Amino acid sequence: MTVVDETPSRPADAKGRVSELHALREQARSGPSERATEAQHAKGKLTARERIALLLDEGSFHEVEQLRRHRATGFGLEAKRPYTDGVITGWGTVDGRTVFVYAHDFRIFGGALGEAHATKIHKIMDMAISAGAPLVSLNDGAGARIQEGVSALAGYGGIFQRNTRASGVIPQISVMLGPCAGGAAYSPALTDFVFMVRETSQMFITGPDVVKAVTGEEITQNGLGGADVHAETSGVAHFAYDDEETCIAEVRYLLSMLPQNNRENPPTVESEDPADRRGDVLLDLVPADGNRPYDMHKVIEELVDDGDFLEVHERWARNIICALARIDGQVIGIVANQPQTLAGVLDIEASEKAARFVQMCDAFNIPIVTLLDVPGFLPGVDQEHGGIIRHGAKLLYAYCNATVPRISLILRKAYGGAYIVMDSQSIGADLTYAWPTNEIAVMGAEGAANVIFRKQIAEAEDPEAMRVRMVKEYKAELMHPYYAAERGLVDDVIDPAETREVLAAALAMLRTKHADLPSRKHGNPPQ
Incomplete structure (x- = not known):
């Protein structure tokens, strides 16, 4: 079979052809039918062009291969050859900076x-790499076009290869x-950030029907792979939102924090928040008692411009915070332990989360500020x-491999291997600061005293009183706030209220x- 001949008689004059x-x-531009558009809206979803209009600056979109059509035959495809072939590709601007985009049109072949x-997607990806500009994919597709057989699978291979080639570029x-x-x-999984919308977006390798057939488990699409x-x-x-409009607005915000490519720095802006603004409230936010929890988010709000930051993986591995600000x-x-969750320990998921974030920052020339309050790694058989x-080594590797400016600040606890892994001076932090509330040690005083003074405690007339005494002695000898500074393990012990000013000066120097x-x-x- 051949593709149906749809060649009409052409106008003879130029005006007619235009x-x-x-x-x-x-x-x-209009798509297959008004009915298809209504069906898309009925699902609570926008059309591909509506999504592009939300993402890009008004009037900035330049479409590529708008009149592209498939050449497949069989299964009735030769009679169905819509323009765009179900994906809209092109470039435009976000806040005046070039961004490439492709958007699946669910109204065409799902x-x-x-x-x-x-091949349309391949071309726009190649253009983005060559131009050195971000690529945003607006995904809404039913997978491979089964009627085209293995050609569709090869198309995915080309996308994955380009995702990998563009990684870090x-x-x-x-x-x-x-x-x-x-x-x-797998394509989203290869990219730097994944956004999802609740109820309407799902991702999974095998769907609910296959899961039920193989394992007997019954589960919905959202229960299996929802946002x-x-x-x-x-x-x-990395992010999940209730509606498409909010989701796409946050994509624009994220782009405002990222460089165009790995050869550029992120855009700087004029800040009306004074760099030397004091943070006296920090003394109240962070208890001196290392056993009392607090919300690290509030500390971050005090340190960054206008208290504004974009948290990445906000709801996953909550014992560590990763954010752009x-x-x-x-x-x-920003990478920060969260004492409010699991006391801020490092575990498998926290290590994965922070390692990935550190690598992203390093790839795109984003300085890293690490806020430490970490009692160690989470103990347990499961871990x-x-x-x-x-997994912990992933975070260690990411920090050691990073060449961007790296500043660490120890607020309270910094114990054992977790202290080393969280960008300590010994693994290459450019500057390390500490508050007077810092406790830098191999382990907590109680555990250390029980090990070092085990014999004295056991032989004492009052073992508990002896233990308390030994704990105090260990703290006084090895855990006072200036012990690390005396040995050059921190560059300075600073007044918490001056933290923002100190960080701003350090970042300016390290540019x-x-x-x-x-x-x-x-x-x-x-x-």
């Missing part, structure tokens, strides 16, 4: 990927606005059997930092 062009463009559809953002099943789910599942449990989604107009990445050594890693093909980080 009119024909505009008619074809209008046909491509957004399923065929050969022409895939340009920011890649995946916005999940509908279903994403099977191999298609909340991936934002809270799997860690696949600005200090004196300069974009920074050890789950590979806490390997010209240059560091090179040894020549190599690539490292071999723990996986």
Whole structure:
């Protein structure tokens, strides 16, 4: 079979042909039918063009391959050859800066990927890499176009290869606005950030029907791979929102914090928040007693410009906070222990989360500020059997490999291996500061005293009184706030109220930092 001949008689004059062009463009822009648009809206979803209009600055979109159609035959496809082939590609601007985009049009073949559809995506990805500009994918597709067979699968391979080639070169953002099943789910997983919308977006490798057939478990699509599942449990989604409008607005906000590519710095802005603003309230927010919890979010609000920051993976691994913010107009990445959850310990998921974030910051020239209040790694059989050594090493590797400016601040506890892993001076932090409430030690005083003075405590007439005495002695000898400063392990002990000013000055000084890693093909980080 051959593709049906749809060649009409062409107008003879130029004006007629221009009119024909505009008619074809209008046909491509309007989509298959009003009924299909209404069906999309009935699901609480916008059309592909409506989404692009929300993402990009008004009037800035330039479409590529608008009149592209598939050339497949069989199963009736030769009679169904809509323009765009179910994906809209092009570029525009966000706040005046170039951004490339592709958006699946669910109204056409359910957004399923065929050969022409895939090559359009390949082309726009290649253009984004060549131009050195971010790529945003607005995903709403039913997977591979089964009628086209293996050609569709090869199309996915080309996308994955380009995702990998672009990694660390340009920011890649995946916005999940509908279903994403099977191999298609691997493309978002290869990108820097994944956004999802509750109720309407799902991601999974095998759907509920397959799960039931193989395991007997019954589960809904949202229960298996909905936004909340991936934002809270799997860690696949970095952000989850209730509606598309809010989701896409946050994508724009994220782009405002990122550089165009790995050769540029993130955009700086003029800040009306004074760099030397004192934070006297910090003395009240952080208890001197290391056993009392507090909310690290409130500390971050006091330190950053206008108290504004964008938290990444807000609902996954809550014992560590990763966020983008600005200090004196300069974009920074913040990694901070959260004493309010699991006392701020490092565990498998927290290590994974922070390692990925540190790598992203390093790739895109974002200075890293680390706020420490960490009692150690989470003990337990599940953690050890789950590979806490390997996963903790990921965070260690990420910090050691990072060449961007790195500043660490010890608020209270910094114990054992977790202290070293959280960007200590010994693994290359450019500057390390501490508050007078710091406790830097191999372990907590109680545990250390029980080990060092075990014999004296056991032989004492009053073992408990002896233990209390030994704990105080250990604290006085090895855990006073200036012990680390005396040995050059911190660069300065600072007044908490002056923290913002100190960080701003350090970041300004480090803007010209240059560091090179040894020549190599690539490292071999723990996986």
